Amino acid sequence: MTAVPLPYRVVANRPESTDTRTIELRPAGEALPAFAPGQFAMLYAFGAGEIPVSVAGLRDGTLTHTIRGVGAVSRALCAVRPGTQVGVRGPFGTGWDLPSAAGRDLLVVAGGIGLAPLRPLVQAAASAHNRLNVLIGARTPEDLLYRDELDGWGRPYCGVTVDRAGPGWTGHVGVVTTLLDRAAFTPHETTAFICGPEIMIRATARELLHRGVPAQHIRVSLERNMHCATGHCGHCQLGPLLLCRDGPVVGYDHAEPLLAVREL
Amino acid sequence: MPSATAPPDAGSTACVLDPEGIGALVRELRARGRTVIGPTERDGAIVLAELESADELPYGWGVELEGGYYRIKRRTDAAAFAHSAGPQSWKNFLHPERVRQWTADRAPDGGMTVRAERPEPTSFAFLGVRPCDLRAIQIQDRVMTGGRHRDDAYEERRTGAFLIVVECTEPGATCFCVSMGTGPAAQPGYDLALTEVVDGTGHRFLARAGTEEGADILAGLPRRPADDLTRTRAREDVEAAAGRMGRTMPEVDLRALLAGTLEAERWNDVAARCLTCGNCTMACPTCFCTTTEDVTDLTGDHAERWRRWESCYDLDFTHLPGGSVRSSGRSRYRQWLTHKLGTWWDQFDSSGCVGCGRCIVWCPVAIDITEEAHALHQESLDRQAGPKDETP
Amino acid sequence: MKRTGVLAALPEGPRERLMELGREVSFPAGTRIFEEGQRADRFWIIRTGTVNLDVHVPGRQAAVVETIGADGLVGWSWLCPPHQWHLGAEAARPVDAWEFDAAEVLALCERDPALDHALLTYVVEVIGHRLRSSRTRLLDLYGPYRSGSAE
Numbered sequence: 001m002t003a004v005p006l007p008y009r010v011v012a013n014r015p016e017s018t019d020t021r022t023i024e025l026r027p028a029g030e031a032l033p034a035f036a037p038g039q040f041a042m043l044y045a046f047g048a049g050e051i052p053v054s055v056a057g058l059r060d061g062t063l064t065h066t067i068r069g070v071g072a073v074s075r076a077l078c079a080v081r082p083g084t085q086v087g088v089r090g091p092f093g094t095g096w097d098l099p100s101a102a103g104r105d106l107l108v109v110a111g112g113i114g115l116a117p118l119r120p121l122v123q124a125a126a127s128a129h130n131r132l133n134v135l136i137g138a139r140t141p142e143d144l145l146y147r148d149e150l151d152g153w154g155r156p157y158c159g160v161t162v163d164r165a166g167p168g169w170t171g172h173v174g175v176v177t178t179l180l181d182r183a184a185f186t187p188h189e190t191t192a193f194i195c196g197p198e199i200m201i202r203a204t205a206r207e208l209l210h211r212g213v214p215a216q217h218i219r220v221s222l223e224r225n226m227h228c229a230t231g232h233c234g235h236c237q238l239g240p241l242l243l244c245r246d247g248p249v250v251g252y253d254h255a256e257p258l259l260a261v262r263e264l
Numbered sequence: 265m266p267s268a269t270a271p272p273d274a275g276s277t278a279c280v281l282d283p284e285g286i287g288a289l290v291r292e293l294r295a296r297g298r299t300v301i302g303p304t305e306r307d308g309a310i311v312l313a314e315l316e317s318a319d320e321l322p323y324g325w326g327v328e329l330e331g332g333y334y335r336i337k338r339r340t341d342a343a344a345f346a347h348s349a350g351p352q353s354w355k356n357f358l359h360p361e362r363v364r365q366w367t368a369d370r371a372p373d374g375g376m377t378v379r380a381e382r383p384e385p386t387s388f389a390f391l392g393v394r395p396c397d398l399r400a401i402q403i404q405d406r407v408m409t410g411g412r413h414r415d416d417a418y419e420e421r422r423t424g425a426f427l428i429v430v431e432c433t434e435p436g437a438t439c440f441c442v443s444m445g446t447g448p449a450a451q452p453g454y455d456l457a458l459t460e461v462v463d464g465t466g467h468r469f470l471a472r473a474g475t476e477e478g479a480d481i482l483a484g485l486p487r488r489p490a491d492d493l494t495r496t497r498a499r500e501d502v503e504a505a506a507g508r509m510g511r512t513m514p515e516v517d518l519r520a521l522l523a524g525t526l527e528a529e530r531w532n533d534v535a536a537r538c539l540t541c542g543n544c545t546m547a548c549p550t551c552f553c554t555t556t557e558d559v560t561d562l563t564g565d566h567a568e569r570w571r572r573w574e575s576c577y578d579l580d581f582t583h584l585p586g587g588s589v590r591s592s593g594r595s596r597y598r599q600w601l602t603h604k605l606g607t608w609w610d611q612f613d614s615s616g617c618v619g620c621g622r623c624i625v626w627c628p629v630a631i632d633i634t635e636e637a638h639a640l641h642q643e644s645l646d647r648q649a650g651p652k653d654e655t656p
Numbered sequence: 657m658k659r660t661g662v663l664a665a666l667p668e669g670p671r672e673r674l675m676e677l678g679r680e681v682s683f684p685a686g687t688r689i690f691e692e693g694q695r696a697d698r699f700w701i702i703r704t705g706t707v708n709l710d711v712h713v714p715g716r717q718a719a720v721v722e723t724i725g726a727d728g729l730v731g732w733s734w735l736c737p738p739h740q741w742h743l744g745a746e747a748a749r750p751v752d753a754w755e756f757d758a759a760e761v762l763a764l765c766e767r768d769p770a771l772d773h774a775l776l777t778y779v780v781e782v783i784g785h786r787l788r789s790s791r792t793r794l795l796d797l798y799g800p801y802r803s804g805s806a807e
Contacts, residue, residue, distance in 0.1 A: 002413045004366045007376040028375065046370050047560040047567045070585045084374030112798030139798035163793045165720040170748065172723040173708065175789040181661075182725060197797040203788070224589065225582050227556045230413035233574070234553030235581060237603065240610030245411065261526050263595030 002230050005044045005087025006030055008063065010080045016066060017143045020113065021078045022056065025063040028085055035063065036095035037120035038221065038249045042229045043067075044087030045076035052092070052226045053077075054117035054248070063088065066116035066145060092229040094249045096121045096219060098128070101191035104217070106130045107183060109204050111137045111176055111196025115145045117221055117248075118195050122153050133183035134158040137176030137200065141169045157183045176200065177207045187212035193249075195221040202259055205252045218252035222259075239264050277479060278472040278490040281458070286344070286469065287318040288485045289428075289456075293389040296481075298426060301357055302391035303347065308336060310350040312357070315391065322347060329436035329510070329621065331630030341462045345392055348436035349620040353549030354390055354401055358421050359408065362572040365417075365556075370565045383417055389426040393454070395447035396439075396618040398429050400549035402453055406612045407552050426477065429454040433501040437510030438621030440634055444513065446618045448505040456482065459498035470498040511621065511634040514641040518615065522606030525640045526598065534636055535594035537629050542575030544623035544631075545600065550616050553581075576600055601636060661727030662701055665778035670771035677761060678754035683747040689730065692744045696733035697758045702726055705751035709743040718744060722786065729782050734758035 008025035016022050035041070035055045043065065044050040051073045057064025069075040080086055098121060106125055110118045115136055125132050134154040138144040141162055150158060159179040161172035172179065176196075190213050194201050201220045208218055222243055227233040229244045236243040239258045241250065258264055281289070293300050294316075302315045305322040315321070321344040328335045329348065339346055368378045393401070401422075408418040432441070432448030441447030450457040455478035459470040470490055473479035514521070545551040555574035560567045574581060577596050582589035590596050608616030617633070624632045663671060681700070683689060689700070692712060700707075706725050710718035721743065724730055730753070733741050739758075765772035 003415070004380045005368075005378055007378060044558075046368065046376060047558070047564055049558040050556065050569075081374065085376040087368065087376060087378060137798070139796070143798060161723070163796070163798065169720070172706070172725075173720040174722045175792050178723070178725075178789065181727065199792065199795060200797055203792060223584065225584060227554070228571075230415070231411045232408060232413070232415055232552065233555065233571075234576065235555070235574075237599070237607070237611075239602075240607040242611055263590045263592055264526070264599075 002089060002092075003228070005042070005050070005089045006032055007085045008088045009085050010082050011062065013078075013080055013082055016145045019070070019078075020066060020068045020143075020145065022064060022066045023077065023080060023086075024057075025065070025086065025088060026061065031061065032088060032090055034058075035091040037098065037124055038095035038117055039091040039093050040117075040229070040248060041065070041088050041090035042092065042226075043073075043077055044089075045073055045080065046086070048076035049073040050087070050089075051077070052229060052244075054221070055091075056116040056119045057123070058120050059123070064119075066113065066119075068113050089229060092244055093247055096193050096221075096249055098124055101130065101217075102128075104130060105185035105190040106132045107185050107190050107192040107208070107213070108132070108134045109137075109176055109192060109194045109196070110135070111200040111204075112139060112143070113145070114194075114196030114200070114221070116195075118193060119146060121193055126152070126155070131156060131184055133185055135176050135179040135183060136160045137179075137196065138162050140164050141166055141171070159183070175203070177204055180207060180211070188214060191217045191219070193219050193221075198222070198259065205256065209252075215253035215256060216251045219249050220252055220255050221248045222250055222255065223248065277482070278470060278495070279482065279487040280490050280494050281469040281471050281485060281487050283318070283323075283342075283344070283467055283469075285471075285485050285487055286321070289481070290315055290318040290391065292481055292484055293391075293426065296387075298387045298389040300389045300391055301354075303345070303350065305336060309334065310336060310347045312350065312352045312354070318344075321345075321392075326434060327436060329438045329625050331438070331624050331632050332627055333630070334625050342467055343434070343460055343462050345430040345458075345460050346434040346462075348432065348434065348439055349394065349397070349549075349622045349625070351547060351622070351626060353547070353620075353622070354393065354397055355404060355549055355552070357388060357390070358401065358425065359404060359418055359552060362570060363417065365569045365571050367569075368567045370567070381417070383420070385424065386421060387424045387426075388421065389428065391428045391430075393427050393429045394432055394441075394620070395429060395450050396432075396441040396444070396620045397549055398427065398451065398453050399444075399446040399618045400620065401427070403550045403612070403614055403616060403618070404552055406614065407550075410612065426456075427454045428456045428458060431457065431459045431498075431502050431505075433460060433505050435505050435508050435510065436621060436625075438624040438632075439509050439619065440511040440513055440621065441619035442506050442509050443511075443515075443634075444615060444617055444619035449502050454478070459502060461494055461497045461501065463497060465493060468494060470494050511619075511624070511632070513619070513634055514638050516641055518605040518637065519607075519609045521637070521641055521644065522602045525644055526602065528640055528643050530636065530639045530643050531594045531598050533639070534597055534631060535592065537631055538593055538597045539629060540577040540593045540596055541628060542577040543626045543628060544633075545575040545577060546573065547622040547626040548604075549618065549620060549622065550604075551575075555581075576603070601633065604633070605637065662729060662775075662778050663727065665781065666774045667770065670768060670774050673764065673768060673771055674756075674761065674775065675754070677756055677764065679756075681753055681755045683751040683753070685747050685750050687747040687751075689745040689747060689751075690741050692741055694741050696731060696739045696741045698755055699729065699731035699734055699758065699761075700753040700755050702728050702730060703752040703754065705753075706748045707751060708746050708748045710746060711743060718746070722789075723748065729779065732779050732783060735776075735779060 007028040012024040040054045056066040069078040224236040231245040326339045327347045408415040429450045454474040557570040604616040708720045709722045
């Protein structure tokens with residue numbers, strides 16, 4: 001019964017930045033089926049409501065979610081105390097589908113909180129033999145997620161750029177696509193995984209197409225309003241797609257014409 | 265797939281019921297523990313409600329329909345099913361407007377217990393399902409139970425429901441089931457099918473069973489073998505109905521038409537008229553969209569999840585943290601129409617429109633889905649023909 | 657080694673004629689390459705290292721607005737009036753670059769329409785990219801959402 005949440009116990013809640021926290025959940029009783037990188041869960045904060053949140057980590061049967069407190073429910077989820085419980089439904093949606101990129105160069109491009117759904121992909125890809133490039137854009141150095149982990153991420157390349165540098169920032173300043181010149185990939189043999197604000201997705205995908213990455217090998221994770229996650233409520237439609245079912249990860253060959261239509 | 269004008273099943277199981285037989289049918293269904301829902305005249309409309317007896321059927325009532333217009337009127341005969349779609353549809357019972365999905369309680373230690381709502385088993389019998397509405401039920405079946413995730417509560421209500429289709433012999437001015445391939449003849453999926461015949465020989469119903477349970481029930485009713493005259497009249501009346509549709513859709517691939525007209529001028533035209541009230545979505549027998557409401561009691565330790573109908577015309581329907589995706593009325597009307605006629609195919613492998621005409625009747629400004637489809641078709645033809653000659 | 661930037665943008669002939677004017681230069685990390693308001697009479701193409709473009713804000717450290725890496729063009733203000741730098745530039749990491757004298761390049765372009773056209777196209781492309789990037793950042797995509805938003 002995918003409409004009813006299962007109780008999960010909060011085992012950790014740590015800050016990532018001023019408004020973003022990472023929580024770790026373990027089943028209080030019965031466990032949900034295994035999640036794949038790119039899929040999402042519906043997280044229910046008692047009494048506040050439920051929102052879709054991608055999985056940001058999958059190790060050891062623990063569900064990890066990175067949540068930005070921008071509304072009533074997400075703020076409630078950011079405030080959960082270890083030991084208490086939240087409701088979880090899932091897994092829902094399409095994943096990044098790393099196996100289908102076997103033998104290809106990997107290009108992971110993240111903007112802002114969009115790094116969260118890509119984290120389990122990067123972790124899974126670390127054991128693959130592909131060239132793995134990780135390009136990360138953040139608003140400011142303080143907004144950068146998973147700062148302590150990034151060192152080991154890219155092989156051969158992991159780059160971070162910020163929109164606004166502060167004192168002490170010695171890294172790159174500029175949009176995330178400017179890092180593409182530093183990544184090592186052969187465009188037509190590359191699979192790209194992009195998550196971030198839709199404008200960032202479009203700009204990045206356009207640049208990759210220009211460089212010769214095939215549209216069907218550009219996978220983007222899209223966001224729309226979601227209530228049921230089971231394909232029954234109609235909210236997450238994007239033209240022919242029900243994003244809870246046919247997404248959130250969609251090939252850019254499908255996504256491009258849809259994203260081009262205003263207010264679709 | 266039978267054609268829209270296929271004759272009623274003339275097999276050996278066909279028989280004839282008098283109006284008394286319909287009374288016996290309702291009694292038998294109730295005796296079997298079923299809640300019988302059917303049309304009845306109430307407050308100036310033919311509504312769907314629980315029937316305690318067949319006497320409550322709207323004998324002698326017809327309807328006058330037009331864009332934004334619905335009136336019941338007395339007929340010169342006593343036909344019970346000579347009316348077309350009313351303000352409700354069977355989704356009001358199978359996919360109710362508001363349902364509780366689960367309840368949860370929070371313990372002092374922060375633990376949580378969640379209980380799925382188990383609705384009391386209801387065993388419906390729907391009397392007077394029009395062929396277009398039978399298709400609408402089947403379309404909602406696909407949405408609610410045809411995918412990876414099934415709606416258990418819907419499935420329970422649906423699989424327990426006994427469907428008595430009554431073929432259409434009196435289409436309304438807003439009907440276009442022939443264009444959508446859903447009527448006026450009954451297509452498979454019913455337990456019982458009836459065709460009402462009123463002529464000099466009397467008032468009677470040609471009946472046949474579509475399932476074993478249907479045959480079993482029919483066998484217990486006062487009936488007589490189907491005679492040739494009744495068979496012929498029934499067939500002719502349904503065929504005649506097919507020729508009296510008040511509306512048509514353009515005879516093109518509607519899915520392709522809608523996919524190719526997302527930026528049509530016509531959307532601006534209809535947006536200037538549409539109030540985005542959502543009446544069409546409420547009246548539509550296939551519109552299924554819902555939203556969720558999470559509520560708590562005063563203690564804050566008991567919570568409930570409710571699901572209620574929602575309309576894609578609501579501004580909040582596409583809410584994201586930065587605002588609504590479909591903020592203009594134009595985009596919201598376009599979403600409804602392109603979904604109904606076009607992208608429904610991509611999502612659920614059928615059209616979302618059955619041609620019942622409810623959206624036309626219950627639109628306060630008489631927007632007509634068929635007129636809009638014809639206009640989009642014309643605009644795409646004009647565009648293909650190239651720019652108009654600028655010279656006067 | 658793949659060629660990007662100006663080396664990839666120019667056809668072989670004009671590229672070779674341009675490169676004859678280039679001088680190899682090096683800047684240790686922290687070197688101020690130019691300052692806002694100074695006369696813009698040169699430009700650089702980075703071979704290795706990175707250069708930060710920055711704005712001087714009173715009371716604050718220089719605000720870095722853009723980082724330029726290998727094969728990137730540093731400076732285009734030499735191309736049009738008032739021929740003054742709009743930003744400052746500093747070597748963020750040790751830089752090896754080719755330095756070009758603007759007057760020499762402009763004189764060569766006068767005689768070499770093919771180079772003139774290709775170089776101008778390249779510089780417009782660079783400016784266009786930086787304009788698009790700036791506009792994207794102007795939107796503050798990763799920033800806090802509008803206040804009062806619900807879920």
